[in-house]
Amino acid sequence: MNKIVPALLAALLLAACGSTPKTGAGPGATIEDRTPGAGTSSSDGSIQTITPDAPTGSPLAILKDPRSILSKRSVYFDFDSYVIRDEHKALVEAHGKFLREHPEIKMLIQGNADERGSREYNLALGQKRAEAVRKALTLLGAKDAQIEAVSLGEEKAKNSGHDEAAWAENRRGDMLYSGEF
């Protein structure tokens, strides 16, 4: 599917070289991967794109436009629930349509959990939330190879409080496009 994208990727990579990455990932972040086949999605021969700041005029610009629903990325879940609530359906549909129309663009879905209980079990709960978003996007026409669903468990709490309001904010799936993670 990615035969037509090299030119676009090259342009994005050039744009990327001119700017500083926003999120420093620590000195340990660029470890060489010596495990054969350990890449995230190398089976289709595609390249992961780095686009710290999408240039205006590219299809990515709309993702950052606050007037567009696509600039919203978070889906919240009820306690012990992995069902996308009605209030988030329009958001998920908009992203599903965008992915379908831009099969060259990739998405990382990061699922999250509240802080209560085991870190590893919470990682699995966050994964269920990421999977719920991934499945919905796939049903809307996004391709499997476009999306990776992962979990941050309780490790990256958006709200560091310890009450129900904070926990509700942390039971969440975030949709990030190439260059945003």
Added chain:
Amino acid sequence: MSKAMTKLRCTVALLLGLLVLPAFAQLTIEITGTGASRIPVAIASFEGENLLPKGVTDVVRSDLERSGLFKLVPAPGALGETAAVDAGEWKSRGADALAIGTVAAAGDRFEVRFRLHDIVKAAQLGGLSVSMSAAQNRATGHKIADFIYEKLIGEPGAFSTRIAYVVKSGPRYELQVADADGMNPQTALSSREPIISPSWSPDGTRLAYVSFEQKKPVVYVHSVYTSKRIVAANFKGSNSAPAWSPDGRKLAVVLTKDAGSQMYTLNADGSGVQRLASSAGIDTEPTYSPDGAYIYFTSDRGGAPQIYRISASGGDAQRVTFDGNYNVSPRLSPDGKSLVYVTRNGGRFQVALMDLATRQTQILTDSAKDESPSFAPNGRMILYASEIGGRGVLAAVSTDGRIKQKLSVAAADVREPAWGPLPKK
């Protein structure tokens, strides 16, 4: 950027990220409970110990005292290794045992000879002779404390072991390795992204852990003495919960590449991945039994998270915990006879211990946010993470619930402890 440049940059980053750096923050250990009956023991200063810049007997004394199993009896003056011991005199001081020793210079090294006396039986319990550099005073002290512990308690001491844990201070996460007394902390990995689930290889040379530095959970195997590491599992989706097989050749991990969170095994170099079990729900937190025959794990296949076990070669799972509706994070004792885990008890998360033969269960802690319990390699203490005043601390409790210790780092969160194996004899 050219390929060569990229490679150079990666190499530099590798060096920066993985050098073992001395850590600034040190664990302090506070004893908050002791054993029911403590053995009174006198540790006389060793003759010639003042030749050393830093002593050995102080290390022995604090090890024994911290264990909660000994009461130190004051021993005035130094006593050489071959000194005549007046059992009557030491009996009247209240000591059941006495350690004496000698430090002698041997070139630029030192020879430490020590002997343990049973005062009650007026008999010698043997001794040790250690050749060391001046800087090895602590290691020698731990060896002597281990000897005394084993002779008087009847099981191996764990003073010469190391612990790993994660310190979070501000936006930084550090995977640190320290001696079991909290001294000599060193940083194995420093990152802006979280690090969880460190697990020691059975030979104590490698740590498997989960790092989020690639914005997703990836399992690494890190050789702590060479500061080299490999990616053991980085499949599409999440990679987590590494557990070593007792022979050190395999890891059980949790991957989401095929479905939800499911257990797999792979070789420690990342090759040979195989699905271990299939369930419709979450399977996570695998841990091998010490004989390697079973894997215990957490699963919500019955609705709520409970602990199950499965043969290490796969097959049907058997449920292990039945009380309550949240039992997670299983770990087995070194003798394989008991299971420690975290149970939710009226909204509080506490450390529980199950005798696997009788299924009798005891809650060992009275805190509310306990996590990640694991046994000391001699099976006496259980190390776990807890929270005091909103700050992450480590804590240890003996299997009878009496001896309690708190391990904390000033102005930082400590979590995810893992107690390393006993040193090879």
